[in-house]
Amino acid sequence: MQNLLEIRRRLHQIPERGFEEWKTKKLIEETLASFPQQHLEVFSWRTGFIVKIKGTHPTKTIAWRTDIDGLPIEEQTGLSYASQHAGFMHACGHDVHMTVALHLVEALAERPAKDDVLVYFQPAEESPGGALPMLSWVKEQHPELVPDEFYALHVAPELPVGVISTKPGILFANTSELYIDLHGKEGHAAFPHRTTDMSVAAAHLLIQLQSIVSRSVDPLQPSVVTIGKMTSGTVQNIISGHARLEGTIRTFDAAVMTQIKERIEAICRGVEAAFDCRVAIDYGSSYHQVYNHHELAEVFRDFAVQDPDVTYSEAKEAMTGEDFGYFLAGIPGVLFWAGAQTEYGLHHAKMAPDEAMLPVTAQFVERWIRSRAE
Numbered sequence: 366m367q368n369l370l371e372i373r374r375r376l377h378q379i380p381e382r383g384f385e386e387w388k389t390k391k392l393i394e395e396t397l398a399s400f401p402q403q404h405l406e407v408f409s410w411r412t413g414f415i416v417k418i419k420g421t422h423p424t425k426t427i428a429w430r431t432d433i434d435g436l437p438i439e440e441q442t443g444l445s446y447a448s449q450h451a452g453f454m455h456a457c458g459h460d461v462h463m464t465v466a467l468h469l470v471e472a473l474a475e476r477p478a479k480d481d482v483l484v485y486f487q488p489a490e491e492s493p494g495g496a497l498p499m500l501s502w503v504k505e506q507h508p509e510l511v512p513d514e515f516y517a518l519h520v521a522p523e524l525p526v527g528v529i530s531t532k533p534g535i536l537f538a539n540t541s542e543l544y545i546d547l548h549g550k551e552g553h554a555a556f557p558h559r560t561t562d563m564s565v566a567a568a569h570l571l572i573q574l575q576s577i578v579s580r581s582v583d584p585l586q587p588s589v590v591t592i593g594k595m596t597s598g599t600v601q602n603i604i605s606g607h608a609r610l611e612g613t614i615r616t617f618d619a620a621v622m623t624q625i626k627e628r629i630e631a632i633c634r635g636v637e638a639a640f641d642c643r644v645a646i647d648y649g650s651s652y653h654q655v656y657n658h659h660e661l662a663e664v665f666r667d668f669a670v671q672d673p674d675v676t677y678s679e680a681k682e683a684m685t686g687e688d689f690g691y692f693l694a695g696i697p698g699v700l701f702w703a704g705a706q707t708e709y710g711l712h713h714a715k716m717a718p719d720e721a722m723l724p725v726t727a728q729f730v731e732r733w734i735r736s737r738a739e
């Protein structure tokens with residue numbers, strides 16, 4: 366393989382939307398083709414695939430997962446190797462995740478472990494979620510590719526390079542996307558009485574949604590309702606007949622997710638009555654919480670604490686979402702953070718992981734997976 370830096374930069378330049386990662390898939394395939402092939406077997410699924418690296422004397426199967434999609438964000442890092450896809454960026458570190466996964470495949474292709482290792486290249490983590498359909502396909506078509514243990518990492522901008530961080534039990538939240546369309550009656554700006562203004566209705570709805578976490582949910586239950594995008598209207602002198610709110614809901618408790626959705630529906634019915642309009646709710650895709658296996662997370666912690674090249678730090682739960690949670694719902698394993706030391710957080714247009722994390726993290730992952738597959 367070219368060095369880690371080079372492959373990561375090439376991946377960084379071609380971020381693609383979930384389930385449209387064709388260039389990414391081609392580049393990964395080309396890279397895989399440069400590895401020794403003797404122990405490799407590749408199973409293709411949509412824009413992703415699973416690489417099996419056959420072990421020398423397998424008795425179990427250990428899996429590693431990387432996500433491969435980018436985000437609809439216009440990159441503002443100013444890097445020489447910035448995204449070449451206008452409006453798309455690897456702002457969640459999936460280029461780093463893929464590079465680490467490729468290093469793992471290469472290392473095992475050259476010197477296989479005792480057990481079989483699977484590396485999942487999973488599409489569409491950001492949206493609409495590739496883990497659940499990929500897992501269904503595996504269970505139906507290739508049950509032999511359901512591993513005994515499953516691991517993955519996520520870059521952590523706020524942690525220094527070399528820091529590895531996780532915890533047993535819940536790590537990331539349950540999520541549900543949220544799309545709300547408000548349909549009213551468009552008309553001339555000078556004749557508001559002949560219209561039903563969806564900008565005003567959407568503004569009221571946005572404020573009322575903020576009362577759910579602050580006034581309906583038990584304050585001891587962590588939850589988030591975020592509207593990240595709000596659009597309405599066409600031009601300055603036409604009253605808007607359509608507005609749209611796009612957001613996400615996060616909870617640790619599945620019952621709280623249900624409660625929040627019930628409140629959203631009630632508030633929307635109220636807005637319909639108050640503003641004489643029709644409000645349609647779509648929950649898009651939802652992700653299962655990331656729940657680390659207690660025993661394996663402790664084994665992982667002991668391993669990382671004793672590894673001289675990394676520093677272990679116990680994580681706190683976060684309201685982040687990750688569809689890796691679907692894999693961990695049925696297969697024991699661990700998701701952990703890997704320090705990327707950058708000023709800007711995940712999903713920021715200037716998020717630029719310190720590339721010094723690449724060798725440190727890739728080699729740590731190789732050591733960890735070998736330790737589980739020996």
Ligand SMILES: CC(=O)N[C@@H](CCC[C@H](N)C(=O)O)C(=O)O
Binds near residue numbers: 685
């Ligand atoms: C690690 C990370 O940032 N993950 C995303 C997952 C998105 C889930 C879904 N599309 C949603 O918005 O609910 C995150 O935003 O936490």
